[in-house]
Amino acid sequence: MIRFERRTHVPFGLRLAAPIAAVLVALAFAGILIAIAGAPVLEAYRRMLIGAFGSRLAITETLTRTAPLILTGLAAAVAFRARLWNIGAEGQFLVGALAAAALGSQHGLHLPPVLLIPALMLAGAVAGALLLLGPLALRLRFGVDEVVTTLLLNFVALLFVSMMIEGALKDPLAFGWPQSVPVVADAMLPKLVARTRLHVGLLVAIGLAVVIALVQARTVFGMESRAAGLNPAAARFAGVSLTGVLVKVACISGGLAGLAGAIEVLGVKAYVTTDLSPGFGYTGIVVAMLAALNPIGVVFAALFVATMFVGADSMSRALGVPSFIADVIVAMSLLAMLVALSLANYRIRR
Amino acid sequence: MMDALDIFASAGLWAAVLRIATPLIFGTLGALISERAGVLNLGIEGIMTFGAMIGWMTVYHGGDLWLGLAVAALSGAVFGLLHAALTVPLGLSQHVTGLGITLFASSLSYFIFRLAIPVSGSPPTIVPFQVIKIPVLSDLPFLGEAVFSQTAPTYLAIALALVIAYALARTPLGLAIRIVGENPHAAEAQGIDPIRVRIGAVVFGSALMAMGGAFLTLAAFNSFFPTMVQGRGWVCIALVVFASWRPERALGGALLFALFDAYQLRLQHVVGKAIPYQLFLMIPYIMSILALLVMARRARVPQALMQPFRRGER
Numbered sequence: 001m002i003r004f005e006r007r008t009h010v011p012f013g014l015r016l017a018a019p020i021a022a023v024l025v026a027l028a029f030a031g032i033l034i035a036i037a038g039a040p041v042l043e044a045y046r047r048m049l050i051g052a053f054g055s056r057l058a059i060t061e062t063l064t065r066t067a068p069l070i071l072t073g074l075a076a077a078v079a080f081r082a083r084l085w086n087i088g089a090e091g092q093f094l095v096g097a098l099a100a101a102a103l104g105s106q107h108g109l110h111l112p113p114v115l116l117i118p119a120l121m122l123a124g125a126v127a128g129a130l131l132l133l134g135p136l137a138l139r140l141r142f143g144v145d146e147v148v149t150t151l152l153l154n155f156v157a158l159l160f161v162s163m164m165i166e167g168a169l170k171d172p173l174a175f176g177w178p179q180s181v182p183v184v185a186d187a188m189l190p191k192l193v194a195r196t197r198l199h200v201g202l203l204v205a206i207g208l209a210v211v212i213a214l215v216q217a218r219t220v221f222g223m224e225s226r227a228a229g230l231n232p233a234a235a236r237f238a239g240v241s242l243t244g245v246l247v248k249v250a251c252i253s254g255g256l257a258g259l260a261g262a263i264e265v266l267g268v269k270a271y272v273t274t275d276l277s278p279g280f281g282y283t284g285i286v287v288a289m290l291a292a293l294n295p296i297g298v299v300f301a302a303l304f305v306a307t308m309f310v311g312a313d314s315m316s317r318a319l320g321v322p323s324f325i326a327d328v329i330v331a332m333s334l335l336a337m338l339v340a341l342s343l344a345n346y347r348i349r350r
Numbered sequence: 351m352m353d354a355l356d357i358f359a360s361a362g363l364w365a366a367v368l369r370i371a372t373p374l375i376f377g378t379l380g381a382l383i384s385e386r387a388g389v390l391n392l393g394i395e396g397i398m399t400f401g402a403m404i405g406w407m408t409v410y411h412g413g414d415l416w417l418g419l420a421v422a423a424l425s426g427a428v429f430g431l432l433h434a435a436l437t438v439p440l441g442l443s444q445h446v447t448g449l450g451i452t453l454f455a456s457s458l459s460y461f462i463f464r465l466a467i468p469v470s471g472s473p474p475t476i477v478p479f480q481v482i483k484i485p486v487l488s489d490l491p492f493l494g495e496a497v498f499s500q501t502a503p504t505y506l507a508i509a510l511a512l513v514i515a516y517a518l519a520r521t522p523l524g525l526a527i528r529i530v531g532e533n534p535h536a537a538e539a540q541g542i543d544p545i546r547v548r549i550g551a552v553v554f555g556s557a558l559m560a561m562g563g564a565f566l567t568l569a570a571f572n573s574f575f576p577t578m579v580q581g582r583g584w585v586c587i588a589l590v591v592f593a594s595w596r597p598e599r600a601l602g603g604a605l606l607f608a609l610f611d612a613y614q615l616r617l618q619h620v621v622g623k624a625i626p627y628q629l630f631l632m633i634p635y636i637m638s639i640l641a642l643l644v645m646a647r648r649a650r651v652p653q654a655l656m657q658p659f660r661r662g663e664r
Contacts, residue, residue: 037465085445138639144646145591147392147445149585152635161629177477285449322464334450335432338442 010344018340019290019297019333023304026333030325039319047194051314052307060196062303062310064268067278068093069302070205077293078255081216083229084136084246088150089257090281092131093155096124096258097265098161101157101272102169104183104265111309113186120187121204121262128258129251136250140243154281162274180272181286187268195238199267206299208256213295225249249319257281278309279327286334292336292341303331357616364496366615368504369570371608373398375507376562377586378593378600379514380426380555386518386595387551388531388544388654389437394446394559395583396455401560403459406567406574407466409476419503419564426560427553429455434552438545441658446565452583460576479503479569501569503561504658508601510558515597527551534659544659559583581635588638594649603641610637 046148052062072089079086086092100120103109109119112268135149169180175277178312189199227235228245236242260280265272287305291297312326377394386392391397405422409415429451436447467474479501488498518524526547527538534544562582567574589607593599600639614630 033461080446082479085642087449109564138643138646142646144639144642146585148584148642150590151640152581153637155581155634155635159628159632166628167626168449282449282453285446286453289450290445322456322461324461324464328461329449331450331453331457335454336438336449338436338450339440341442342442 005347006301007345007347014049014344015292018292018344019301019337022333022336022340023289025336026329029332030329033325033328034321037319037321037325043315044315044321045318047315047318048308048311050311051313056193057196058310058314060193060198062203062306064197064199064297065306065310066302067199067202067205067267068260068264068280069283069287069305070202070209070299071256071263071278073287073291073298073302074205074209074284074295075253075256075260075281076285076288077291077295077298078212078225078256080248080288081229081293082112082225083232084249084250084253084273085147086132086135086150086250086253086257087147087285088132088153088157088254088281089260089284090277090279091154092128092254092257093148093261093264093277093281094157094161095131095261096128097261097272097276098125098164098169098180099258100124100187100262100265101180101183101241101348102164104187105181106184107181108183116187117189117266119258120266124262124265125259128256128261129254131258132250132254133247136246140246158274160213163272165272169272178273182270183266187266188270189263197268199263201263201267204263205260205302208259209295209299212252216295221245222246257284260284286330289334290337292337309323354617354620357613359471360616361492361495363612363616366498366612367605367608368497368500369608370611371604372501372504372507373512373562373565373570373582374586374589374604374607375601376558376565377583378589378604379507379597380558380562381586382590382593382595382597382600383514383518383527383558384430384552384555385655386467386531386592386652387527387546387548388534388585388652388657389434389552390444390448390656391427391430391433391451391555391559392445392587392642393433393451393455393556394448394586395579395581396452396459397426397556397559398563398579398583400429400455400459401426401563402567402574402578403463403563403574405560405564406476407463410467410474415479415568418568419561420562422564423557426557426563429560430553431549433556434549437658438552439602444656456576456579463574463576471574473575478567478572483635503565503569507565511597511601515601518597529653530659531654534654534657538661546656548659549645560584561663562586585634585638586643588642591649592638592641592645594645595652603638607634607637607641610634621659 034044038097053059075089092100100123103123104120135146138144138149139146166178167182171179171181190199192198192200224240224245227240228242232242285304287298287301290301308326309330312323316323381394401422404425405418408418408421433451436442437444481499482502484498487496526542530544530547537544566578589603592601611634614633618627618630
């Protein structure tokens with residue numbers, strides 16, 4: 001008789017195979033949709049690759065898209081590891097962007113550039129963290145599930161941004177378009193590659209992934225946040241203050257999402273509109289799951305997701321397949337990854 | 351000029367309350383049944399979006415309005431089966447799976463819609479469900495216009511709420527669903543298969559969610575556009591908690607919620623530009639959070655909610 005037995009240790013090869021298998025399943029499913037749309041499937045995927053990596057400009061565009069996804073992916077990974085279900089990265093991203101834009105405009109902070117940029121990034125992170133501390137407080141104090149409150153706050157945050165950019169922060173020179181006053185030139189992040197949109201925010205994001213990996217592997221806090229997620233009762237028994245751990249995790253998670261928003265403003269757009277984020281917050285959840293919550297894995301998962309989005313845009317223009325195919329691939333790979341992860345946790349015994 | 355309190359005296363407000371409440375009643379009942387059996391379904395937002403799209407698409411391509419509603423329900427059931435397959439026998443995280451279903455169902459809706467309907471200046475429309483005036487009752491002063499002049503799906507939603515309330519409380523099937531949600535091992539000892547009951551509850555609940563979405567495109571509006579569900583699914587999840595997992599209270603909660611929504615829409619016209627309109631639009635979401643806050647401690651949560659059931663394991 002065949003039965004399934006839980007593995008005590010998942011080998012590295014299997015952990016690496018899970019996301020690859022998930023992505024292949026998603027691409028196969030999307031291939032059916034592309035065929036239904038009347039386009040040659042392999043040609044479509046070839047054009048996606050060319051669109052994402054086919055030229056110097058394409059590569060920099062893909063990497064520019066990767067930077068915020070690394071940060072929102074880390075935001076989800078850090079929180080989910082401690083079983084803090086932060087689904088509010090989208091809203092945290094937006095308030096972070098708004099904070100950076102407000103303080104970085106000519107009416108905002110007046111600091112030398114060396115101090116101004118870090119101050120604005122910090123402001124974005126603080127705004128994001130504050131937006132997550134609210135739902136956490138409701139969970140700790142009243143037992144309200146943070147999934148629903150963080151989801152609902154995404155809509156509140158979007159409306160708040162809309163209110164501010166049509167009100168106090170409206171750019172009077174934008175011909176009536178609702179957008180915020182732009183940040184000053186000194187507040188803009190230096191470019192990594194001249195005459196492209198790629199900025200140093202990518203390095204900040206990768207650096208933070210490394211720092212978080214080290215913190216999780218090497219520090220007491222890293223161990224405590226893992227314990228809080230795996231077995232809260234045991235963690236409490238071992239003397240871990242769950243409240244303390246969750247507050248720290250929320251500050252980091254919300255902070256990362258807020259920072260992503262700040263960096264998108266300071267690195268790419270210079271101002272805030274309501275469509276600043278094409279779902280970076282929600283996509284961050286997929287990035288985190290594809291990486292199996294591993295911070296270094298997040299960098300690669302973010303690159304994959306960015307490739308799909310940038311590549312699909314270009315493929316769509318050439319072949320007429322709706323670019324929403326990228327969203328389908330990304331969502332499908334999340335579901336496939338969940339199955340793959342759960343299968344990787346078991347082995348077959350006869 | 352109308353005063354802020356005069357709004358309550360207009361029958362139009364109360365008619366709007368029932369209209370706004372309808373998708374919430376469908377969605378909340380769907381989420382409630384699934385949770386009573388022990389499965390949280392965060393796929394609701396995406397399932398509602400898909401129902402809105404596929405229901406509209408069916409009618410746009412010549413189908414009958416009722417066929418549109420049925421196709422939407424069927425599509426919801428399929429997504430429900432996917433959610434159930436992943437969370438019940440496989441026991442995957444209900445949170446993350448549900449979010450995955452939402453991302454999958456909504457992106458698939460946008461893809462199919464964009465594929466079938468090329469971008470154009472004004473979105474194509476259909477002829478939606480028309481108001482049915484119930485004979486005699488609709489002639490009543492005030493109540494006639496407020497309550498008895500609605501579209502057919504609204505009457506259906508209210509009837510469903512009452513039927514489901516009765517079925518959950520008084521029928522063997524309802525009892526089976528409740529036991530599975532409270533203690534699946536005890537249910538199994540009684541000869542009930544918890545896995546089958548859970549899968550059935552999720553599939554049925556998801557069909558209701560999709561019907562709620564379809565109401566938006568087949569009755570409330572006459573066209574489909576992306577992001578039209580606007581967080582209504584999440585509001586439904588909050589309403590289930592507010593209703594303390596009881597269908598009759600879910601009906602009341604959805605109506606109360608819709609009252610605030612309908613009121614804020616009219617209040618906007620009264621106060622004009624003095625207050626930014628975004629503040630009014632925030633009200634439904636903030637109301638939902640407050641509802642959770644008020645009820646979180648008092649609500650009777652199904653004891654096995656989000657606990658995967660594995661045969662022979664405790």
